[in-house]
Structure formats: structure tokens, C-alpha cells
Amino acid sequence: MPDNATAQVIINIPTRKIDKPFSYVIPAHLSAITIGWRVLVPFGNRRVEGFVVGLEIESTQGLKPILEALDNYPWFDNNMLATAKWLSEYYLCSLAEAMRLFIPGQSGIKIQKSYQTPAELDWEHAAILLSKKPAEYRTILTYIYEHGPVTLNNLTKLSSQINPIIKFFLQHKLIITANSINKRGQAASLTVINLAVSREVAADTEKALPKNNTAQRRLLQALLHTQELTTVELRRLAIAPNTVKKMADQGLVTVRNVPVFRNSYAGLNRQAANLSLTAEQLQVLQELIPAIRNERYSSFLLHGVTGSGKTQVYIQAVAEARRLNKQAIVLVPEIALTSQIIARFQAAFDNDIVVIHSKLSVGERYDAWRRLQTGQAGIVIGARSALFAPVNQLGLIIIDEEHEFTYKQEEAPRYHAREVALARAKFAAATVILGSATPSIETYFQALQGRHKLLSMKKRVDDAPMPSVTVVDMRQELAQGRRSVISLPLQDMLTETLAKKEQAIILLNRRGYSTFVLCRECGHVLTCRHCDISLVYHAPSKILRCHYCQEKQAVPDVCPECGSRYIKYFGTGTQKVEEALKGLFPLAKIIRMDQDTTSRKMAHAKILSAFAAGSYDILLGTQMVAKGHDISNVTAVGIISADTALNLPDFRAAEKTFALLTQAAGRAGRGSKTGRVVMQTYNPEHYAIIAGAEHNYSKFYQNEIGFRQQLCYPPYTSLIKITVQSDNELTVHRQASQLAAELTQKLSIADTAIIGPFPASVNKIKDIFRVNILIKTQNLAAITKEIYSMNIVSRNNVIVDIDPVNVL
Ligand SMILES: Nc1ncnc2c1ncn2[C@@H]1O[C@H](COP(=O)(O)OP(=O)(O)OP(=O)(O)O)[C@@H](O)[C@H]1O
Numbered sequence: 001m002p003d004n005a006t007a008q009v010i011i012n013i014p015t016r017k018i019d020k021p022f023s024y025v026i027p028a029h030l031s032a033i034t035i036g037w038r039v040l041v042p043f044g045n046r047r048v049e050g051f052v053v054g055l056e057i058e059s060t061q062g063l064k065p066i067l068e069a070l071d072n073y074p075w076f077d078n079n080m081l082a083t084a085k086w087l088s089e090y091y092l093c094s095l096a097e098a099m100r101l102f103i104p105g106q107s108g109i110k111i112q113k114s115y116q117t118p119a120e121l122d123w124e125h126a127a128i129l130l131s132k133k134p135a136e137y138r139t140i141l142t143y144i145y146e147h148g149p150v151t152l153n154n155l156t157k158l159s160s161q162i163n164p165i166i167k168f169f170l171q172h173k174l175i176i177t178a179n180s181i182n183k184r185g186q187a188a189s190l191t192v193i194n195l196a197v198s199r200e201v202a203a204d205t206e207k208a209l210p211k212n213n214t215a216q217r218r219l220l221q222a223l224l225h226t227q228e229l230t231t232v233e234l235r236r237l238a239i240a241p242n243t244v245k246k247m248a249d250q251g252l253v254t255v256r257n258v259p260v261f262r263n264s265y266a267g268l269n270r271q272a273a274n275l276s277l278t279a280e281q282l283q284v285l286q287e288l289i290p291a292i293r294n295e296r297y298s299s300f301l302l303h304g305v306t307g308s309g310k311t312q313v314y315i316q317a318v319a320e321a322r323r324l325n326k327q328a329i330v331l332v333p334e335i336a337l338t339s340q341i342i343a344r345f346q347a348a349f350d351n352d353i354v355v356i357h358s359k360l361s362v363g364e365r366y367d368a369w370r371r372l373q374t375g376q377a378g379i380v381i382g383a384r385s386a387l388f389a390p391v392n393q394l395g396l397i398i399i400d401e402e403h404e405f406t407y408k409q410e411e412a413p414r415y416h417a418r419e420v421a422l423a424r425a426k427f428a429a430a431t432v433i434l435g436s437a438t439p440s441i442e443t444y445f446q447a448l449q450g451r452h453k454l455l456s457m458k459k460r461v462d463d464a465p466m467p468s469v470t471v472v473d474m475r476q477e478l479a480q481g482r483r484s485v486i487s488l489p490l491q492d493m494l495t496e497t498l499a500k501k502e503q504a505i506i507l508l509n510r511r512g513y514s515t516f517v518l519c520r521e522c523g524h525v526l527t528c529r530h531c532d533i534s535l536v537y538h539a540p541s542k543i544l545r546c547h548y549c550q551e552k553q554a555v556p557d558v559c560p561e562c563g564s565r566y567i568k569y570f571g572t573g574t575q576k577v578e579e580a581l582k583g584l585f586p587l588a589k590i591i592r593m594d595q596d597t598t599s600r601k602m603a604h605a606k607i608l609s610a611f612a613a614g615s616y617d618i619l620l621g622t623q624m625v626a627k628g629h630d631i632s633n634v635t636a637v638g639i640i641s642a643d644t645a646l647n648l649p650d651f652r653a654a655e656k657t658f659a660l661l662t663q664a665a666g667r668a669g670r671g672s673k674t675g676r677v678v679m680q681t682y683n684p685e686h687y688a689i690i691a692g693a694e695h696n697y698s699k700f701y702q703n704e705i706g707f708r709q710q711l712c713y714p715p716y717t718s719l720i721k722i723t724v725q726s727d728n729e730l731t732v733h734r735q736a737s738q739l740a741a742e743l744t745q746k747l748s749i750a751d752t753a754i755i756g757p758f759p760a761s762v763n764k765i766k767d768i769f770r771v772n773i774l775i776k777t778q779n780l781a782a783i784t785k786e787i788y789s790m791n792i793v794s795r796n797n798v799i800v801d802i803d804p805v806n807v808l
């Protein structure tokens, strides 16, 4: 057999086991196929989607042909392919898992169960069987014969009692099941009908029609009145598709499918965009613009205090990329909380933007990505998944609030958007801007080392002062006999704010609540005798436990430090705070934003815009009230429990606390009026609280980086978290110990430590027990290579998480 063109195809099945490409013959009619195409191939006895990653001329002996191309252009360009490959190697996932991130809905096809009549159907026999059944049976069988294969979904529309009918047909072999393959995320299209003949011919034909042919007459008359008809109008005129088909066959009309693009964000409000830039904004742009023009890889950390006008810098940078005909990806932490930034971009760029969010249907997502791919749009804005948009002219990636942990995907593949963005930008020779008022310790460290160029904006727009912060020691509040969750200084501030008709935001920092036990009298937190880390409260067993050494302890009745009875303090919910606020301020209009009130679509945006419009006086909520909003009448921010997260057994506890306090405080006084903040805490002397109250990032950084160095935590080392899972508690511990021993033996690489196994902080989820092993290393590349060769990743009960953000 002669050599022929073949394609190397990665099969889109999210397994960790098949990780090599398979060769398929490229049939003559699909000779256009090149690297990057999505195709349909036979695999075992199935037909599946695949991605072409290589081409060769080789012997085609024993090879099967590609069945179909799923598009008529390559989906992946070179930098997308290189990024997928990098991602699979860095995060130890299969290439298929990495590549499917770039496909709307993870796969371009959907296999549906459907029904058809068998080729050898005996109609006479069928007629006898059906004679005893209602007429409906015959109609439906005929329908399946004419339209098959049809899905159950389609048939449900024909009868309300479809299930027994299908069962009967199957039983008597009148129909068989078949799998039909649907291409997903096709551009939505509209059928448009035009005359194919001159108006005179059409008019003559209409007159010559037999009297009873009213449907054809209606169609011709309608077309003589207007240029074209769509499916919607046909339905209104009660003209069946069959009628149209007959007339098309006679050459009287043409039928075309025209794609329509769906845009579910079209209704959002616009805001004016033309501002003259501040001195600091100009300075920063003088660095960014040459880099963007340069069309070489470069990365920046834009460290700008809250309210310094970072969004405007992003907009100008994107505008520059667009002037150069380059495309831009803009990542935001959570789309629901960022309608303001989207509105600002839309005001500046209008239809040049597509917005990606999790509520988009696969079809809408496909349209959005097609608009980018075809160059109809130049900017994509969205949460981390927007990073995988098919922009072929990538010039700029912006990550707003780069410190946010939502940029880490907590399911396979467990990538961090910041790292992937840097990799993709390198492959595409593009510029990256990481922006934040509270950069992550890792990023700031890298910037100081020169891996990113550090740009700072130290002042708010219009020189507005940073808000003044009062730290309230809640132990003293209790000593003075006040047991309310609202301290006196907070109450006073709210009274004054409401009197001036200004607005307040109250943040209840719930992270870490109910996990540790705190004495309300002296602030003492119960810690492990051996490990100096807070004991974790396990609600079901009502027991305290150390996550590092397994020590168990009952909750004491009195504080071991001061003897107080106020020891069992597991935190407060937003509802309780709301009641307290209502008691103090019965006339104030309060709106609560938390998990309970925001489960509906766009509920966040609705609550925020109602608050921004002044319909409420106080916005109360969890973390989500602290982020990104820019509301000029907000002059007061209260933080109910500034320090709860400090007690989590997580080396990033201080970083998370500092970022939250700074971001929350940053919501106050962004307009012309000065802002004030009250922070309630049991730890007023902690450096995260002190630096947070002073808006002093570098003070916090200096403290924190020293601690990281001392304990060998990132950025001085890299972490790998290996989780072993089992539904059996004994098995999981045994397997984890075995794995830890195996790792200790194999990973004899310098500067690497293996910690654990220890039970995960939520050690049982849905009846699956989880035990963690943590690897600390200064040699990540070598260690991942070793782990890969040990075949740990392909074990079903093991999860490997590179650079985990959650180490608990
Ligand atoms: N050059 C300018 N002139 C006037 N107003 C500006 C200018 N630049 C930005 N602003 C306004 O200043 C406010 C704060 O800007 P922006 O929201 O971009 O801040 P930010 O740096 O992103 O803050 P945060 O980190 O808190 O989200 C906004 O209302 C914005 O419209």
C-alpha cells in the first residue's frame, strides 16, 4: 500500500489515560484539513471528536479515515496549541483535557439517543399491530420513518404520552435506537426565502395556480409584497416547510440559511468614557504603550491603590492594541460582580467587545468565540475561561484584581489563569498587565525580581484622600459590657452617615467562621499543643482537631487563658447582623447580598445597581460586597469581623485578610466626599490588620515575605498538593501513607520536603474521605517530571494540584 497523508489526532475524551495522538487517513474530499482542525473520527465502536495536532505522510495500512470535519477552518492556531501543550505539561493533565478548554462547551459534538425505523420494516405487519391502537400511533411511526433518526425530545412534542408508544414500537421492533451526532454550538441561523424568478413570472405563476393551492398562493403573494420572508413570518402565514421546499424544487424561490449572532449582554447600560487622564495614568501608559507596539512578550504589574483609576489605564491600553489591529483578552475575577467594568468597556468599545460568562448557552458562547475568530470583535472580557478564546491576533492580556483566588480552577485541569496567561502571551508575543491594589505576594515578589515590570499609582483620582480607618478592639467592647455585633464606633459612624443621606457598606467576613473557637473576652483562639496552629471545629462530632498532628480535644466550657464563659463563639451570619442593624436603625433601608439573596441570574448586578442608584442606605453582605464597586455616595464601610480568616490553618491567611480589608476599605470615599472605615477585630496588633488600616501594602509585604522565607512557603518554594480519596476511611489513610512513602523514596531531589499525609480540612465530601500530602520544592519542573513518570496522575483515586491555592 502506498504512503498517504495522515493526520495525528488527539481524541477529545477527558481521560487521563489516552494521552497520545492516533493516526487517521485524510480522505481526498477533506484534503483542506491542517493542524488545528476539529474532526469526527471513529474510535473503537464510537464516533468521537478529535483535534488534529500533526500531519504526516505514512503507510495507511490498517488506519481508518477521518469521517468529517467539524468546521471548515482550523479552530486552534499555533499559540493556542502551544498553550494547551504547556498547560498539560505544567499541570500534569492530558492534552485532551487542556485542548477542550478552548472549545465552547468542552466538545464540539453531542451524542444523542434517537430512534429510527429499521431498513427492513414490514409495513403490512405494522398496520395489523397498529390497528388496535389509537390513530396517534400510526402518525408517530410515520413521522419517525420520514424524519428518523429523531430524538425523544423531538417526539415529546408530538404526544403527551410518548413513552408507552416508544416502548410498544421497540417491543415489536417497529423502531430501533440509534446514536445521532449533533454538532453543538453552531451559529444560530435564520432561514430566509426570496423569489428566484422575476416578479412578472411570479405573478403569472400565482394566477395559474389551481384554486385549492392556497398555501403556495399565500407564499407567492407575500413575496410579491416584500423582499424576503423569514421562518418566523412563514409560521405566521401558516405556510409549511414542505410548501417552501416544493416551490424551491420548481425553481420559484431560493432558501438560504443566514447566521445570526446572539448577544445576551446587549441591554446593559452605557457610561461615558472620555476622561482626561491623571498624571499617574499618563505615566503608566507611557511605559505600557511602547511595549504593546513592540509586539514582543512583556509583562507588567500595575499596582494602583483603590480608586486610582486602573480601569481607565486598561481601556487606553486596549485601545492601543486595537489601533495596531491586535486583539485583547480582559479577565475579571467574577463576571457577576463586575458589571461596572464591563459597562465602562462597552462605553468605550461598543460592539467590538464580547462578554463571556457562565450563564451563556453553548450556542451563545460559540457565537461569541466565532466573532473573535473571524475578527468581527476584537476584545473579549470574562472570567478565567475567557483566556481560552480563539483570538488569532492576540496582542494584550489584562488580568484585573490579579490577586483573586477565583483565577485558580478547582477542578481538573487545575490551572491558574495568571500562569496560563503569561504562557499564552509568551507564545503569542503579547503584553500582559496584571493589575491590583493588593497584588498577590508571589506576583509582587516576581516584580521585585524583575520578572514583571512594576508600575505604581499611589494616589486616587483627583487626589481624593484614602479613607480614615478606626480599628475597634472587640475585647474592650465586651469589657465595657457591649455584646452587640455592632460596636459603638461603628454605630456612631452609621448614625452620622445616615443623617447626611450618604451610604454605607457593611462587610461580614465569613471566611473561616465556624472552623475555630475564639474567646470573646480575651481573643484567645484554641490552638494545638504540638503544632501552634488553630484547632479546627468539626460540627458533627462537636470536637476540636489539629489538622497537622490529628490531636483531638473537646470544646472547653471556659477559656483556658482567662476563664471566661464566652468561649463558644463560632461566628455570626448576615441575617443576625441585619437584625442588629434593623434594631439600631429602624428607618434605614438595608439590602442584604449573600448566597441566599443572589442565587438568581444577575441578582448581584440588580442588587448593586439598586444600591448604586440610592434605593438603599446600607448594603450588607459577605466578601462579595468588598470587590471592585465604584459608588461615589458610599462614604462609610464597616467590617464586622476583620480577622476571622487569620485563624485558618492556611499560610495565606494573612494575605487573604489584608487583601479583603484593603479592598473593602477601598470602597469608601471614592467620590468627592471623604470616606471612613471601622474595622472590628480581636487581633488589633496583627500586622495584616495594622497594615490594612494604614493602606500600607509595602509594610504588609515586608512582614509577610519574611514569614514566607522563614517557613519555606511560596514564593520561596513551589507547592504540590496530592489528595488521595476513598469511600473507606481506613483505605484512604493506608493508601496515602503508602503514596507518601513511595514519594519519599523516589523524589530524592534536593530542596524538596514531603509533608503529611494529613486529612483535608473538610475531610469528607459526599461520603468520600480525603487525605492530603503536600510537597514543598525549589525544583518544581524536576518534581513534576518525576511525578509524571510515577504514573500517579492516572490513578483514579489521586488528585495532583500544582501550585494549589487551597492547601487545607
Ligand atoms: N482620568 C480620570 N479623570 C476623572 N475620573 C477618573 C479618571 N480615571 C478614573 N476615573 C474615575 O475614578 C473612579 C475610580 O476608578 P477605577 O474604578 O478605575 O479605580 P480602580 O483603580 O480600578 O479601583 P479598585 O482597585 O478599587 O477597583 C471611577 O469612578 C472612574 O470613572
Ligand SMILES: [Zn+2]
Binding pocket: 528, 529, 530, 531, 532, 546, 547, 548, 549, 550, 551
Ligand atoms: Zn497538632
Ligand SMILES: [Zn+2]
Binding pocket: 519, 520, 521, 522, 523, 524, 559, 560, 561, 562, 563, 564
Ligand atoms: Zn479567654
